[in-house]
Amino acid sequence: MFILVFLFLGGVSSSSEDRKLCGFITSPDYPETYPNNYHSTFHIAVPDGYHISFTFQVFGIKPSERCTSDYVKVSADDKELGRFCGHRRYRSHPGHRSFVSTGSQMEIEFHSELITEDYEDSMFYQGFQAYYQAVDNNECTPPHDSDGTWTPPCQHFCNNYIGGFSCSCRPGYELQSDKKSCKSECSQVLFTEKAGIINSPRYPHTYPEDLRCNYRVRVVENLNITLSFLEFFDVDEQQAGGCPYDILKVFAGGTLLGSYCGRRSPGMLETHSHEVDLVFQTDDYGENRGWKLRYTTGDVDCGAPQSIYNGEVRYLSTNHTAEARYSCKSEYYTLSGEETYSCSLDGRWLNHKGQSEPPTCKPACGRTTLQSTSRILGGADARDGNFPWMVLFPIESLGLGGGSLISDQWVLTAAHVVQDNPEPRMRVGNVKPQHAKDLEGKRVILHPDWVVEDADQRKNFDNDIALVQLSHRVEMGPCVSLVCLPGEGEGFSPVVDKRGYIAGWGKKSDTQKRLRSPILQYAPIFVRETAECKASEKTDQAFTENMFCAGGFGKDSCGGDGGDPLMFEDQSDEVEGKKLFVGGIVSWGLGCGKFGMYTKVQNYLDWIRETIQKVELEEAGLNIETVKIC
Template identity: 35%
Template sequence: MWLILYLILGVPVSATISLRGLHGFIRSPGFPQGYSNDLSLSWEISVPPGYGINLRLTEVDLESSAQCAYDYIEILTDEEHSPPICGDSKQGPQRFPFPLEFRTSGNWMQLNFKTDFSNDLRHTGFTGYYTAIDVNECEDRSVCSHFCNNYIGGFNCGCRPSYHLNPDGTRCGVNCSGQIFTSFKGQFTSPNYPLPYAENSQCHYRIQIEQGFQIILEFDEDFHVEGDQASQCVTDILMITSGGREYGPFCGERAPRIHEQLDNTVDVTFSTDGRGERRGWRIKYRSTAKQCPPDFILHGVISHREEEYFYRDTVAVRRIKGYELYDKIQKMHHPSMKFKCQIDGTWNVSSIECVPVDCGTPQSLRNGRTNYTSTIFRARNTYTCAAPHYTLEASAEFECSADGEWVDIVTGSVTLPKCKPVCGKCDVFSGTGRIIGGHKAGPDEFPWQVWIISGSERGGGALVGDGWVLTAAHILQTGSLPIVRGGMTDPSENNQEGQVYLKVRKVFSHPGFRHLKGRIVNFDNDIALLQLDKRPRFRKGLSPLCMPRAGEDGREPDIGKVGLVAGWGSTGQGRVVSELLYVNVPVLDMTRCRGASYGNWRPMFTENMLCAGEAGRDSCQGDSGGPLVFQGKGGECVARGVVSFGPPNCGSQGVYTRVGRYTDWAASVMEEGDRGLEEEGEEEGEEEWEEWS
């Protein structure tokens, strides 16, 4: 066929012929008539695995050349590559013994045939045949690790008793995988321990116990595994795996030490090479419940504390002073809680934290301010009052207590201090003048002075305490609530700067006041208190007058002592002024007032009254209810009298209610009234400052 192809095309021929049988012939194209030029042919011989190949060339006639450079054949196997063959097997200098035989233990062989472009003489080519031959694999002792059995076309391996053949079919090992230990303690060994362990083995052991428990491994001191620990155990290898961590490799003659407690699942793998000459190892194991840390919640105290806590242990935790247990999910605070050591060695506290007690925003003071930077345990808050018109009546320093309340750092009380009005601020005792044709008061000289309208009556009064007005009872006879204006000197100007309308809540006339009509008029106990609906915000131009101290016998002031009286009443010529006037008046003996002319009516005189005034210095109609003021020992202005009555012709002397005789009554009324106002929830706080400014 090749010759035909060559003759037709006239081109070189290159081809590969595959031979697959157990035997067969092989010959050059055109044998024995001769072969063509420019051939490059290959025969690939393949036989089944387990067989070798024997090729016998019975005749060779190729063009002879030095080193077979022109025409030649060559044989290739897995083991060798034969030198080129050429010439005539029957004659010539390249004659060699025949038949030529080539053998390989492999199942593959290739014969290559190449010719050049010309031949001067005709050469017949070559012929031969091949056969598949049996190979004795057992001659190689490394083929099987124990026993080798040869048969035509192959071999098989066998193992000694207690061994089994590995999947590769050549290596023998022992059955040392798939063992699972589930008890809480036990032991296991390398194969055949303490005899030498099996070679070519891949052993896998697993310890698997209940979750929440941990495994402790201990190696016997009798530990012999082939290899060098310093060289990373490249022959036989023992490995431990647990909880995602690896321990090892281990080998040599020193027993390993694993000091930590392992997870509830431990895998032990043992790999050996082809030699089994060492005794191996034994591992003992025991278990313990997974341990939880003893200190797991900051600022919490564990009841019945133990040195160690394990899975399923339960403890009660209470807060330490100043802290509380807070559940972030339920958003609840607890004084104590129970916690359980969980399966993973942690406490079930992920949503719980021990936080400082929070006392919240300190309660504000009326006419005062809070000063704090934090509201948690041991934080401090300092109260201050609106000076100079208010002063703190108790301790100003409060602390956030462990109970979650702001307490006085001195007394431990939760009662808040109060900003008490500073009373009697005045500088008018250096002046002179009189109401009748008297001296005009400055805008801030009588900050307590108020104007009262009760029906057809006009009079005066004085701010006292915190939200009260002191006045005369006789001007409050209409039964309706009076109108009170303060913070001004000219009542005719409704929009005067600083002026305030003070709404009256309730009128308290002294229960002993009995005002008789006719010729005899009784002004005994002519004193009253007006409770304002809201406590005013005191400031410059609006502040209270001091009352005499509770418990005084009312004998003050002494005769001859000079006080001040101010008002918007008549000046003596029947003219009512629109500006606040004041005058200095001395205290007189009561006989001076008794002997005065009162026209057609006869007033009564009692020890509850005092007489004051002199020619040209007196109060008059329209001044009733205004205070008679004296300077106290500390320079403060004190209400010692209330304008009550006097002769029809003003300008000599007048009669005043002696305030010092009513201090207990006034204190009782104001205390009860203040309590009622607070119980009804009068708004307090810093925002009220603006309302009364």
Template identity: 30%
Template sequence: MSGRIQKLLLFPSRCSFMMNQTRFIYFFLVSWLFVLGCFSTGDDEVVPKTKQQLFGTLRSPNYPYVYPNFLQRTWHLQVPNGYRVQIKFLHFDLEPSHLCEYDAIELLDGQHILGTFCGKYDTDTERVPGSQPILAPGNILTIKFRSDYSNEEDFTGFVALYTAVDIDECVEFANDEERSCDHFCQNYPGGFFCSCRHGYHLHDNNRTCTVHCNNIIYNGRQGEIFSPEYPHPYPGELRCHVRIVLPEGLHPSIHFEDTFDVENHPEIDGCPFDSLTIRSGGELFGPFCGTHPPKDIQALSNEVDIEFHTDSSGQHNGWAFSYMAQGEACPMPLAPLNGSLFPHQENYFFTDQVIFTCNSGFELVKESGEKVRTLQLECQSSGTWSSLFPTCQPLDCGPPPPLENGRYDGDNSTTFLSSVTYSCNTPYYYLRSQANATQYVCNEMSKWISAEGQKELPSCMPVCGSPQKQRPQKKARIFAGSPSIRGAWPWLASIQKFGRSYCAASLLGSRWLLTAAHCCLPKGSPVDQQALQLSNIYVTLGKHYTWRPTTSEKKFDVSRMVIHPEFNQDSLSFDLALIELESNVIMTDYIMPICLPNSRIHELTKPGVLQDVALVA
């Protein structure tokens, strides 16, 4: 019989009643068994999940022959995660029916029907899959195939090829806030991974890029703190903990910028999404969120904890605030006279420091009297400086060095820029110095130095050949001449041995005398041998009388005698010797050296100056 029981039930006008009783009972029972589902509908064919094949083929039973009646079969296709199931029907030939109520194939994604297909061609009431592939939303696809009890024609069923198609999550998730990558997305067959810009790290959720903002400490008395990426949107999944730690006594005040944008909930208080909290001195400020910046906050201690927590979603620009810590103000410090201080500020608060220095030539003196190069004072929490302000006192060079046979004149001041003028004891000495330097100044190095920069003192040289006592006119003879005037021949000296004069000498300078060699070396002694015992010999200067002493006499011990190396005791040629005294001679009216000729001048005498070099013994 070509008709169907269902069709007989639904369309009785098409039913043929020319049937015998047996066939009628048979069709009646079969139709009701089908309706009640009491007979076998076939089994399900499931592609094993453990294999997760990337491709395969499905065929209707008996393909390419007519598929059986009363069939119900299910295929569960599953490909690896990161792929979608794509199916393409290479052959499709099922019994056509209104809305595919007879034989049909259903494609399901879970409980969602992707499509129901039957027939061989598309009509107003039935669809065929055609040659275009069908793509499932996920990696699982269920195919259900059913056939009723009969077909009016021979239908050969279907052949389908399924494949695994890679999902480009970077494209598909781009607008999905819950699944897209924050920064960079890289797709690969079967999956994708996220990466972050330099300075960020990937959160444990493997898609959110966050930054290190934990355990950051600010020690400056003023500064700025802001959310990561401010004024641009801050990253997700932040757990920021920033601290301000200042010296005791400093309590920072916090002022937020006008731009404040932290995600909040329009209906729930308490900032359930993103929140900013501030703690100080045991008090909690916040949590803060929304678009209105908090009011200024005065910290209750020298330590402030700032915590900023965010979730993984949202695009908000964050926050920024500046802080400044001020303690008790200290009195304005004043630079000492002849000194300076640094730095210069309008106000000085707790922990501010100043450094005192003095100008060149001055030294810094502390309250205790200690002298230092620099002094640093600090403003204390009590509003007082750590010490009294120092003073700058001029450097002291000490007394000027004495000048032998001379003196210095000044105002008795020995400090910086004090000056003295050196001169010699006239008329017995004259001043000799480089660049004619006579004035010396106490400089910035505590040294006496001439205005020309000379460190060495001038010298006082004895004036020679200028006796202070006028001598009588010269006469042509020596014997029976006029008596000598005391002090008229101040360079003459008496060489004495055991208290008796035995030779004479002429004073050449402060320490040396010229005499005859035979006075220093007994006859018959070698020239290179010192025959006389110097301890028994001394020289007297300023002597006038040979038989009695005068107040003008000065005795000097002899240090050594230098005999001319070519002295001849027989012929008395080169009868010259030098005597060095143990100490310098101080010139007086009665003691003065004789003048020696200049080596560049060939004349032995000059007008007004006595050069009696021949009168030595």
């Protein structure tokens, strides 16, 4: 038995990835004479996405009438491409012709008969050598033997690449899940502004085919919508009339107002409704450019801009495109938010970010006229403007206390000062109490972990902090403003040797008979090691992480200073000018002029902010009056 030599790199394979891109096929024993009485079929397979080009390079097969004796037959795509025999001078010789398949497989059939005569003549025929190669299919063009019924693989654009193809769509369409068809999505588009622009997809270019668009306009009930078609109107129509191909339907309040196509613009349509639907449908053919319209509800009027606390807004008009500018009433407030707002088409005042919420005027904090070069030995009289946030609690029967304004409606103080006084009276606005203005407190909020007990028996001042809400807002000015709260970082912590300022109306010494000083006193003091303070005086009072020690050397808070602030300079880089923040609250001491213990405010920032926010949210919408101190 004879064996066929099959010398090509491809072949039959169950996996497209394993199929080779080129190879050789030869007759058995090539280049020697091929054997007699032999028949075999060779299968060529290349990867999917390719077709085969097959070429005989050497050909010498014994000739016969119609190649019925010895022959080579080439087949592909379920049809015979040719049967060949002979040599170069024989008419059935394939020459150097290439045979091309449409698919990725081809069959080569070789046949030789049993020789009974002319054996020596058959020895002159050495068989054949052929070469095949995989050729990339261009799926995006019709095959060379197309009979005109070829269907493109993609609805819009076909993009050929080696081994395959991909589809893409015209602008205005999206490729569907089959990765071949395209569809434009413009259904259930909603417009709710008082005026706007609507146009067909891709306007002013050709609108997509096979559209089902629905544009819905919904405005408030007391407005009527007017449609004004702009520029050109171009929707496919039938010459005999009617709109069987593409059509724009206008519905007002659910009733059909009109159906439109062709090149004649509908012009202006008064709908007499606050609800309009535009339904635009197209077929699968056409090169028309569509339509564009403006809908309006009359002149857009945004009304007066919203007013803000402690600020004002200026504007010349309330019509569309008008501008409004916000500012704060004085230098003692800072504007938080955008300054300029414009009247938009939907009747709202919007800033450049598209936000309608107006800005706020927040009181500036920490402003002081105190000079950094001030040198005080044991204390000194304060001047107006040095500490304009200082609050006095003139509680003659309960002793004296103080606090500091941290907002235009909140005072920060010590819990032991106000624990027995749910509606305290206060004075603010002058270093001399008799010239200060009265304030009323309507709510006292003690820290939830503060233990209320008799002052004479107290051994633990942990969590000695409280908030007092005022019955009226305080207007900021040259004689009254806010002290800043500390920040979160280490730069706001009361570290040892850090200098601060203590201020209050308390006694100047233990021997002073008067309950308070006639003028606000202040002094610079330094933060000390807590261990040093504990060792300076024998005491059974508790020392906790919520306290720190400061003072000594004759500079200290004294009786009547409970709740007063210990203030530090803000040294952060972004601060311009001298600003003070409250780092501590006078809590208890080891004797006047010695060391004092202060509540560490930084430990309570979350409680302060959350408490104020909760109360003010509960009171949102209430008209709280503002009192002017200066």
